[in-house]
Amino acid sequence: MKPPAGAHPSPEVRPVDLRPLPYRLRWRPEGIFPGAHPGRGEGSEGEFRRHVSLLRQPDPRRIDLRVSLRDPHGELHVRQFAPRRSVPVATLVDLSGSMRFGEAVAGRVADLCALLALSAVRSGDNFVLFGCDAGVNEAASLPLSRRRGLEEEVRACLIAAKPRGTGASGLFEAAGRLPGRRSLVFLVSDFLMPVAEIERLLDALWRHDVIPVVVRDGAVEEGLPRWGLIELGDLETGAARLVFMRPGLRTRWLRAARERQAALAALFTRRGLRPVDLKDALDTDALAQRLMEG
Amino acid sequence: MNAASAFWDGLTRGWGVDQPAVLALLVLALLPLVASAFRRRGIASTRLIPDDPLSVAVGAGLRLAGAVAIIALVLGLAGLHRREQSVEREGTGAHLVLLLDRSSSMDNSFADRAPTGDQESKSAAAKRLLAEFVARRPHDRIAVAAFSTSPMPVLPLTDHHEVVDAAIDAIDRPGLAFTDVGRGLALAFSYFADDTDESSRAVLLVSDGAALIDRRVQEALRDAAARTPVHLYWLFLRSRGAQGIYDVPASGDDSAQANPERHLHLFLQSLGVPYRAFEATSPQAVAQAITEIDRQETRPIRYVERIPRRDLVRPAFFVAALATALLLAAKLAERQLRPAGRGAKEGTDAIDLRRAA
Numbered sequence: 001m002k003p004p005a006g007a008h009p010s011p012e013v014r015p016v017d018l019r020p021l022p023y024r025l026r027w028r029p030e031g032i033f034p035g036a037h038p039g040r041g042e043g044s045e046g047e048f049r050r051h052v053s054l055l056r057q058p059d060p061r062r063i064d065l066r067v068s069l070r071d072p073h074g075e076l077h078v079r080q081f082a083p084r085r086s087v088p089v090a091t092l093v094d095l096s097g098s099m100r101f102g103e104a105v106a107g108r109v110a111d112l113c114a115l116l117a118l119s120a121v122r123s124g125d126n127f128v129l130f131g132c133d134a135g136v137n138e139a140a141s142l143p144l145s146r147r148r149g150l151e152e153e154v155r156a157c158l159i160a161a162k163p164r165g166t167g168a169s170g171l172f173e174a175a176g177r178l179p180g181r182r183s184l185v186f187l188v189s190d191f192l193m194p195v196a197e198i199e200r201l202l203d204a205l206w207r208h209d210v211i212p213v214v215v216r217d218g219a220v221e222e223g224l225p226r227w228g229l230i231e232l233g234d235l236e237t238g239a240a241r242l243v244f245m246r247p248g249l250r251t252r253w254l255r256a257a258r259e260r261q262a263a264l265a266a267l268f269t270r271r272g273l274r275p276v277d278l279k280d281a282l283d284t285d286a287l288a289q290r291l292m293e294g
Numbered sequence: 295m296n297a298a299s300a301f302w303d304g305l306t307r308g309w310g311v312d313q314p315a316v317l318a319l320l321v322l323a324l325l326p327l328v329a330s331a332f333r334r335r336g337i338a339s340t341r342l343i344p345d346d347p348l349s350v351a352v353g354a355g356l357r358l359a360g361a362v363a364i365i366a367l368v369l370g371l372a373g374l375h376r377r378e379q380s381v382e383r384e385g386t387g388a389h390l391v392l393l394l395d396r397s398s399s400m401d402n403s404f405a406d407r408a409p410t411g412d413q414e415s416k417s418a419a420a421k422r423l424l425a426e427f428v429a430r431r432p433h434d435r436i437a438v439a440a441f442s443t444s445p446m447p448v449l450p451l452t453d454h455h456e457v458v459d460a461a462i463d464a465i466d467r468p469g470l471a472f473t474d475v476g477r478g479l480a481l482a483f484s485y486f487a488d489d490t491d492e493s494s495r496a497v498l499l500v501s502d503g504a505a506l507i508d509r510r511v512q513e514a515l516r517d518a519a520a521r522t523p524v525h526l527y528w529l530f531l532r533s534r535g536a537q538g539i540y541d542v543p544a545s546g547d548d549s550a551q552a553n554p555e556r557h558l559h560l561f562l563q564s565l566g567v568p569y570r571a572f573e574a575t576s577p578q579a580v581a582q583a584i585t586e587i588d589r590q591e592t593r594p595i596r597y598v599e600r601i602p603r604r605d606l607v608r609p610a611f612f613v614a615a616l617a618t619a620l621l622l623a624a625k626l627a628e629r630q631l632r633p634a635g636r637g638a639k640e641g642t643d644a645i646d647l648r649r650a651a
Contacts, residue, residue: 098338102633192339219631220342228629229352231332234340241340242332242353245629252344260342 018115018151020122021284023184023291025087027209030181035086036123043083051077088128088144088179089120090208091154092171094189094215095133095140097236099163101190102217104278109188109215110158111282116186118151119291128178129154131161132170136177144179166236168193168201175204188213188278191264198264202271211290212268212275214261221257224250312373319368326360331621335631356624363617370610379601385433388494388525388591389451391482392424392458394465395501396442397473401466404576405534416531417466419577420500424462427584428455433595437485438462441478451485453598475499475558476507476515483518494593495524502531504558506551512561519565526562526569527587529580530555539571 028040038047044062051067054060054076067077091113099105113129120127127150131140140161142153168189178185185208191198202210217223225245233240243249268275276290311317337343400417414422428436438448438461449461482497507515530539537543539559543552562569570590572583 101336101338104633190338192341217338217633219633220337223632225629227627229332229624229627230629230631231330231334232337232340232343232631233334235336235338237340239340240330240334241343242330242349242356243343243346244349244352249344249346249349252346253342256344257342 018118019284020119021115021288021291023119023123024294025184025209026294027182028082029085029087031085031087033086034084035125037085037087037125038082039085041083043081046081046084049080049082052080054078086123086125088126088181088183089116089186090128090130090178090183091116091186091188092130092132092174093140093158093161094168094171094187095131095137095161095163095165096168097164097166098190098192098234099215100235102219104190104215104217105161105163106159108278108280108282110155112186112188112213112278112287113158114151114155115282115284115287117154121146121148121150125184127154129157130170130174130177131158132168132174133163133165134167135170136173137161137170141174163235171201172204175201178205178208180207183208185210186213187211188215190215195263195267198267202273210273212273213278214264214275216277216279218280221254224253226250308377308379310375310377311369312375314372316368316372319371320365322368323361323364325364326357331356331360331625332628333630337631352624356621359617359620363614363621366610366614366617370607370614374606374610376601376604376606378603380598381601382596383433383599385595386592387431387433387435387595388496388593389435389437389486389595390431390495390591391437391439391451391485391497392462393478393482393497393499393501394420394438394440395473395475395478395499395503396440396446396465396467397501397503398468399473399502399533400531401468402533404531414577415466416502416533419580420529420531421462421466423577423580423584424465424500425459427588428458428462430588431591434591437482439478439481439485440465441474441481443472444474445478445481447481453600473501473503473505475501475504476511480511480514480518483515483522483524486522486524493595494591495522496587496591497524497526498587499526499528500531501528502533503536504554506554507558507561515561516565519567524567525591526565526567527583527590528559528562528569528571529583529587530571530573531580532573532575534575538573540573 025037029035029037030040038049042049042057044059051064054063057078057080059078062079062081064077064079068075071077093099093105093109093113095105099109117127117129124146126144126146127142128144129140129142131137140157142150142157171187171189185205187201187205187210189212191212191214226247228245230243230245231240232243265275274290276287400420401415403413403415404419405413428434432455435451435453436449436455436458437451438458440446440448448464449457452458479497479499482499486495528539532538537553537555539555541553541556543556549557559571562571570586572579572586574580574583
């Protein structure tokens with residue numbers, strides 16, 4: 001079915017079309033809050049885990065008759081389930097000046113965070129947003145909550161946020177303010193800070209399941225012109241440079257970008273993290289696949 | 295303070311502007327250092343840009359071009375010029391005083407008659423030959439003096455050969471009555487009084503006769519000759535029938551009154567300065583004599599050459615135009631990055647539409 005001509009979906013209408021993404025964890029969340037993820041410990045309902053003998057778990061209500069009858073030793077088997085637990089989902093958004101490039105925060109980052117908030121709320125998980133520049137930007141942050149319509153709040157919050165300042169020390173502060181138990185943390189940044197600082201940040205997030213979301217822009221990679229002059233100003237430091245673009249320089253530039261990505265990928269791999277690329281536009285399908293892989 | 299002003303004088307001696315107030319606009323030349331012709335685009339980090347010396351050079355070159363354009367424009371508006379200058383050069387030549395006889399006998403021909411037909415008066419011949427002589431010696435400083443009843447300073451020592459030509463051009467005007475060689479020579483010597491140059495100095499006396507020299511004038515001349523070493527040339531235009539300077543009269547009447555030419559010759563010889571007399575009885579002989587003098591007076595001389603003021607407004611505007619054209623070319627070559635941020639909205643819209651469909 002083709003959309004009616006002239007029906008241009010406005011930003012207010014579009015969030016209705018957001019589909020929550022299911023996500024799986026590779027680990028068992030702790031805690032006592034009921035949720036949607038198979039948790040640690042033994043429960044009486046939820047996701048089936050295994051059979052144990054009645055002697056080990058004296059819960060006659062869960063006796064599995066079929067398995068017990070099939071057992072040649074005549075032992076009674078009890079079904080054991082994993083409890084359903086909720087997991088806090090946190091999003092740490094780098095709001096330093098460099099994130100202003102291409103209005104990434106108001107665009108794809110806001111899309112991503114709204115989608116994550118919706119998915120978390122639908123899964124019964126709490127969602128918390130931290131916008132971080134030099135410190136935690138309270139105006140661009142939302143406390144843990146699972147109320148309906150949170151995705152709209154998240155989007156409005158991020159569209160209003162003005163990335164500024166140099167460095168992202170706020171990310172460290174936000175890392176300290178995360179819930180004490182293991183959480184699912186999306187770390188949204190362009191990762192243009194020094195490698196040592198990234199390492200320190202990941203160290204600070206050791207407790208959590210971190211999914212780095214690398215914000216990139218094709219305009220400074222494949223979209224570069226072959227010839228011409230461009231004056232570029234650093235969005236953080238303000239230092240300006242005139243660049244005389246030519247095929248040779250473009251090749252070197254792209255090679256440097258590839259090397260930087262490879263170094264970043266190696267850094268994440270060393271810590272067992274699998275980053276998500278957020279390049280140019282939010283690719284929901286790829287994100288869904290990545291989240292389902294856990 | 296003094297040193298600074300002296301330095302400034304040294305810097306600006308050769309150069310000048312018509313409107314110094316406009317130079318205040320030169321401050322604008324600092325503008326390209328703080329502003330840029332380009333629209334600055336943000337980039338997440340300049341670390342993304344690979345190091346590129348050529349880009350740095352192009353950037354510096356464009357800033358320089360901007361500064362040069364403004365400087366050249368301001369200098370052009372202020373009316374930059376190179377001042378008239380005098381440059382000291384070395385050449386061969388002499389400081390020369392032409393001492394010309396303006397007595398009426400000079401208007402006669404060498405036959406001592408009013409010139410008729412194709413005959414040339416003595417003054418006309420002298421004028422023609424002297425003009426050629428002066429034209430052959432471009433580096434000489436030449437003074438012109440005339441004498442008749444009394445000496446007449448015509449022209450002090452000068453480099454301006456047009457004036458000398460004009461002065462020589464005027465010597466065939468009808469002359470005056472008498473011949474006062476002595477005071478004429480005194481005047482000629484006096485030209486060298488404040489000439490401290492170490493160049494060769496010569497007095498070229500052109501006359502067709504002589505007269506008695508007063509004894510007091512003789513003393514003054516001896517004094518002057520002792521003070522100022524000059525070469526003395528006497529070009530004696532001898533008319534037919536006149537007495538020569540070398541003729542010793544046969545009779546005993548060898549007085550200065552009877553043979554003034556011979557006695558002037560003797561007196562000049564006795565001055566103790568290098569002296570030569572040329573007795574010319576025809577225009578050809580005069581030419582020979584002048585060639586001889588020309589050959590003699592070839593010592594090195596320092597002379598001052600004048601270079602006229604040169605307007606540099608046009609070159610300044612030309613430089614400004616070149617620099618501006620460079621900047622314009624750079625501006626036209628400007629490209630921009632196209633971040634995905636704005637296009638992203640349409641992109642997600644398209645996705646949503648597809649999904650809705």
